[in-house]
Amino acid sequence: MKRKLLFAERVIYGEGNKAFNAVVPVKICGSFSAEDLHYALRKIQEKHPLLNSFIEVDEKNMPWFVVNEEVSNDIPVRIVARLTDNDWETEVVKEWATLFDTNKGPLMRVVWIKSENMSDLILVMHHCLCDGRTAMSILADLLKIIDNKKVNIGKQPPILSMYDIVPVEILKNKRRIFKAKFKGLLNFILLWLIPVSKKLPERKQDYMINWKLDKELGDQLVSISKSSGVTINTLLCVIILNVFKEIRKEKFFNKIACPVDIRKYMPKINDDSIFAFVSMVALSFDNKLDFISNAKKMQEIINGKVSKLDPHQMIMMFEQSHSSFSYLVDFLKYSKPSNDFLFSNLGRINIAHEYNSFELATIYSPSAVGPFGNTTGFVASTFRGLMDFTFIGNELFIPYDEAVAIKNRIITIIKEQVGHESAIAV
Structure with a gap:
């Protein structure tokens, strides 16, 4: 194969x-x-x-x-x-x-x-x-x-071509083909024109900080998100952005990148498929708004961007962009950081925890560190009712001591918001 x-x-x-x-x-x-x-x-x-x-x-x-x-x-x-x-x-x-x-x-x-x-x-x-x-x-x-050695997990056909993930009627649509080629060419021209200083800053020590919220606090945070009409993902984005603004001060960009899982928009790809493509949504908050108002506004922006998402067209466009590969890699590698962090939330992980001879005590939130630009990121997930966070960092971008302060302040703000909403409810 x-x-x-x-x-x-x-x-x-x-x-x-x-x-x-x-x-x-x-x-x-x-x-x-x-x-x-x-x-x-x-x-x-x-x-x-x-x-x-x-x-x-x-x-x-x-x-x-x-x-x-x-x-x-x-x-x-x-x-x-x-x-x-x-x-x-x-x-x-x-x-x-x-x-x-x-x-x-x-x-x-x-x-x-x-x-x-x-x-x-x-x-x-x-x-x-x-x-x-x-x-x-x-x-x-x-x-x-x-x-259990006898359990049958089946076989998952591998993705072998574009036809395995994009419907044939889309792949052969002349208007879509033209649009993909045009955007691919436009990307090539833009990346070719962007000046990049090929001087890499020396990467320092990578680190991670992992913690969990206690169940009551996590449940109360989810309750706030539901009553406010925003997702827990959006609420966490606002919390972490606020903390970065407070602690990072002049180094704060007010920009967060959030990956969007596009599988639910592409029926030919299921949860078992070996697949590594995501779309990104960039978000910022409005300094003139209070906490919950910011979350609601950010949710409207996310909903608007996701509603316009066309992953099939996006993949077709990217496949017309192979000539831009070296320029894009250079841009990702050498360009100065323009966002504060990447935030990904896997949500509730539906994996059994009880087995015949062992118990799955916990799943720590997954992580990844690549060679491109700012490595700062947060990954959240929930398993067995506990919300888990992994904070990924590098001493070049955020010193470890400052990262610990960010983590502690995130927990404090969550407690403050939960207490604030409880007071309102009373």
Whole structure:
């Protein structure tokens, strides 16, 4: 099997010489064997052929996913002794920076931080292969098979071409083809014209800060979002932007980037599909408005932008932009930061936590660090009723001590907002 990387996948892959890894850590109480884990990983590869792949670059410098069906390409497992509850954080930061050998593959590996009755499993996948939604699907299947070898997880046909994700009537529509080519050419011209100083600032130490809200506080925050007519995602955006304004001061851009999961707008792609394409929405808040009014205005902006989203046309346009690849990579790599952070919320993760021989104690919010520009990001998720946050940073952009202050202030503002709404309700 051989499939050319889509443009978005190609941008994430780059030249293959920089790490861009999606990392999913979980904590497990109980025991399972190495044999069970390796068996489960082989079954996952049987379901998803692309998890057996390596990347081959042709004479035109175009990368391709390649699967040699006659040779096994087992997902490797690195075992680490579990000494403390925080060992997983050290390993996550290490895995952000550890390159895959893309010439050999596979593009997934596992770290097993192991003690007698407690484990942390860290799934690591090249981000060009999958997004957070795919990673959750893989995790769910993996746990099912570790628990029961007889469970049937089925097989997921891989995406082999544009026809597998975009309806044929759209792909062959002359107006859409012209529009995609025109925008692709326009992107090329704009990127070619933008002057970029090819001088990279020296990246410093990456770090992560992870925390959870207690259940009562998280539930009250969700209640505020519902009563205000905004999503919890929007409410969190406003909270974090306020904190950045307060703490970052003159370094505050008032701009947040939020990925939009486009699967629900593309019926041919399901939650099990290996897929790594998202759209982005940029948001800011209005300094003249109060907290809730800002959230409502921001929600209107999000709804307006999402309603105009045409992911099929977007993908067609990107596929007409391969000639812009090197210019776009340079722009992403060398341009000065223009936003404060990226915020992604996976929402409620519907994965079982009770199994025959173990319990899934928690899922820590996934993370990824790429080689492009400002690496600051927040990922939120909710599992077993607890809202979890991962704050991703680098000392070059935000010193660690300042990041701790941001985290503490976020929690304080959440408590203040919950208390404020409770007072109003009384």
